Amino acid sequence: MKQSLQLRTSQHLALTPQLQQSIRLLQLSTLELHQELESLLIENPMLERVDDPLDHAIRLLADGAMAQNTTTDNNTVPGEQANTTEAPAEADFAASESVSAEDWSFDEVPAGPRQAEDDDGRPQLEAACITLRAHLLEQMRVNLRGGRDLALCELVIDALDDNGYLTESLDDIYSSLPLELCVEPEELQFALNMVQSFEPAGIAARNLSECLALQIRRLPKIPLVTRRLALAIIEQQLSLFAQRDFTKLKKIFSCDDEDLREAQTVIRLCDPRPGSAFAQQAADYVVPDVIVRKCGQQWQVLLNQDVMPKLRVSSMYAQMAKDNKNECSLGTQLQEARWLIKNMRQRFDTILRVAQAIVERQKNFFTHGAVAMRPLVLREIADTLGLHESTISRVTTQKYMLTPHGMFELKYFFGSHVATETGGEASSTAIRALIKQLIGAEDQKSPLSDSKIADMLGEQGMVIARRTVAKYREALKIPPVSLRKTL
Numbered sequence: 001m002k003q004s005l006q007l008r009t010s011q012h013l014a015l016t017p018q019l020q021q022s023i024r025l026l027q028l029s030t031l032e033l034h035q036e037l038e039s040l041l042i043e044n045p046m047l048e049r050v051d052d053p054l055d056h057a058i059r060l061l062a063d064g065a066m067a068q069n070t071t072t073d074n075n076t077v078p079g080e081q082a083n084t085t086e087a088p089a090e091a092d093f094a095a096s097e098s099v100s101a102e103d104w105s106f107d108e109v110p111a112g113p114r115q116a117e118d119d120d121g122r123p124q125l126e127a128a129c130i131t132l133r134a135h136l137l138e139q140m141r142v143n144l145r146g147g148r149d150l151a152l153c154e155l156v157i158d159a160l161d162d163n164g165y166l167t168e169s170l171d172d173i174y175s176s177l178p179l180e181l182c183v184e185p186e187e188l189q190f191a192l193n194m195v196q197s198f199e200p201a202g203i204a205a206r207n208l209s210e211c212l213a214l215q216i217r218r219l220p221k222i223p224l225v226t227r228r229l230a231l232a233i234i235e236q237q238l239s240l241f242a243q244r245d246f247t248k249l250k251k252i253f254s255c256d257d258e259d260l261r262e263a264q265t266v267i268r269l270c271d272p273r274p275g276s277a278f279a280q281q282a283a284d285y286v287v288p289d290v291i292v293r294k295c296g297q298q299w300q301v302l303l304n305q306d307v308m309p310k311l312r313v314s315s316m317y318a319q320m321a322k323d324n325k326n327e328c329s330l331g332t333q334l335q336e337a338r339w340l341i342k343n344m345r346q347r348f349d350t351i352l353r354v355a356q357a358i359v360e361r362q363k364n365f366f367t368h369g370a371v372a373m374r375p376l377v378l379r380e381i382a383d384t385l386g387l388h389e390s391t392i393s394r395v396t397t398q399k400y401m402l403t404p405h406g407m408f409e410l411k412y413f414f415g416s417h418v419a420t421e422t423g424g425e426a427s428s429t430a431i432r433a434l435i436k437q438l439i440g441a442e443d444q445k446s447p448l449s450d451s452k453i454a455d456m457l458g459e460q461g462m463v464i465a466r467r468t469v470a471k472y473r474e475a476l477k478i479p480p481v482s483l484r485k486t487l
Contacts, residue, residue, distance in 0.1 A: 022343040026350065026391070029398035030287055030307045033347075037309050046317045046330075046337035050310040132164060132203075132278035133157055139198045152183070152191035156204060164203045164275025165211065166192070202274040209234050215270040222266055229253060230263040241267070244485050288402035290355040292366065299366050301356045303348055304402075311344060313337050350387075354395045357381050358413045365413070369405060370433035375425050376414050418464055426462050432472045434460075439478055447484040 015023075028036060041047050136157045144150050159168045170188050177183050195204040201218045205211035212234045216227060232253060233241050240248055241264075250260055271277075291302045313334065321330040358381065364372035378392045385392075396410035415428040435453060442448045448456070450469045457464050473480075 018339045018343065021339060022346060023394070025343050025347045027394040027397065030289060032398075034309065037311075040340060044333050044337055044340075046313055046321075046333045047340065048312050048314045050312055129280050130278065131280070132160065132162070132275045135278060136160075136195065136198055136203070140195075143198075144194065148187070149191065149194070152187060153194055156188075156191050156195045160204060160275065162275055162279050163273040164200070164205070166204050166206050169206070200271070200274040200277065202271065208272055209238050211272060211274065212238075212267060212270045215274070216266060219266065219269060223262075226259070226262045226266055229255060229259060230266040233263055234267060244483055246485070286400050286407055288407060289351055289399045291402045292355075292359055292404070294366070294404070299359050299363065301352065301359050303352055308348060309344065311341050313341070350391070351395055351399055353385055354381060354392060355401060355410065357384050358401075358410065362413050366403060366405070371430050371437070373413070373415065373427040373429040373433070375416065375427045377416075378414060418462055418468075428472070431457065431462060431464065432476055434462075435469060435472055436476055436478070439473075439484070442484075444484065444486040447481045449481045 025033065025036070037049075041049060137154065140150060140153045140157070144153060155173065156166065159166055159173060161167050170185070170192060174183065174185055174188055192204060196214055198204075202211040202215040205214055213231055216222075216230050216234070219227070222230075233249065237249060237252060240252075246257075246260060250256065253260075255263075287307055288304050289307060291304055293300050293302065317330070318334060321334045324330060358376070359366065361376055361380070362373060364374060378389045378396075381387075382389045382392045396414070399410045401408055401410055401413075412429070418426045418428060418431060434457065438448060438453055438456060450466045450473065453473075454464055454466045454469045457469070470480075478484075
């Protein structure tokens with residue numbers, strides 16, 4: 001085969017670094033965006049952040065005194081000289097307004113100074129959380145004096161999990177002890193009984209049945225007959241009680257509905273995870289990207305200014321890049337800073353456009369709730385805004401909207417459709433809301449089955465199969481009909 005050189009013209013899609021950065025910023029969540037921004041601020045000195053989180057912090061002067069309030073007091077008496085010192089954020093914003101075209105600012109008018117929630121303005125300190133182990137050790141030192149018993153009880157406490165259950169058997173703990181200690185099994189059993197007598201009730205149980213029994217025995221003001229029946233149920237037929245097979249339970253224990261109902265009430269007073277109250281779990285907060293408010297008869301969509309980083313190009317470094325045109329690194333960093341600010345602005349503009357399009361199509365949801373949700377797919381929003389479906393998917397992932405009905409991810413407003421008898425379409429989200437309403441209003445003694453719910457939806461003109469009802473019910477984390485039945 002003979003080799004040769006040929007010239008051809010063709011078209012192909014090339015992702016420039018600017019386009020790649022725009023796509024990456026668009027798919028990031030708010031938290032990930034700020035993390036990405038912090039790393040870029042460190043790498044690129046051309047970038048400056050106007051909204052410094054420490055702008056409104058208390059500052060100390062060189063002599064140790066606190067700096068005066070940097071805002072002008074509205075209650076200044078005429079004739080007195082007001083404090084004209086600008087807050088750092090306001091000073092930076094004023095500087096950004098006076099910078100030439102080299103300064104690409106992406107900021108809004110900064111919010112006013114934060115007002116203290118308390119009258120004295122002193123910070124509120126969170127109390128230290130006590131752990132389950134520390135709580136039990138404190139009770140152990142109060143109730144025991146012997147060093148040997150203290151050591152064995154501490155050994156049992158160290159074997160507890162976060163829910164307060166004993167994860168190791170006494171035989172395993174006994175076999176792990178050195179022989180020279182001459183520990184008897186009775187001593188270890190005494191230590192376990194001692195720990196089980198501590199608060200909270202049900203601690204150091206080896207299974208769920210023992211945990212509930214320990215709590216029932218310590219519940220006050222419970223009739224003896226009811227206490228005995230409750231103990232018998234959890235010690236002998238806990239699985240039937242969990243399945244709510246009340247017919248078999250009444251037959252096994254020869255009791256009527258009233259006795260079984262009282263025993264059920266006693267069992268429900270128990271906590272199956274007594275140690276979970278001491279678990280240190282940090283609360284997860286979601287900050288909305290857009291906020292929907294009603295203005296007259298219209299719904300208005302606003303960007304959340306608190307999550308929008310305010311950036312600008314440093315005028316000092318931009319001037320240095322002008323003076324040193326031969327310095328390639330400064331020019332490259334200046335161009336990257338401009339790209340970032342432009343892409344950041346484009347990101348929030350796209351989120352706002354998509355949110356406005358969603359609100360325009362889901363007006364009934366904002367007025368009447370989830371039952372009025374209409375079917376919506378990504379292609380409908382993409383065709384309206386002239387964007388690709390993948391762009392809409394990136395915008396609606398991990399972006400949240402604050403509405404009068406609560407906080408929702410933008411993907412929540414999209415859903416498949418179900419045909420109706422009249423030839424129309426109903427949203428799957430609206431059907432789930434209807435299923436939740438039907439189950440919430442059902443008779444708990446005779447709950448609705450999935451087939452019955454499907455029939456009731458069919459009476460409203462929605463053609464839906466029993467399997468679909470079961471799928472939606474499981475998505476709502478609603479138990480089946482057998483587990484919703486009560487006496």
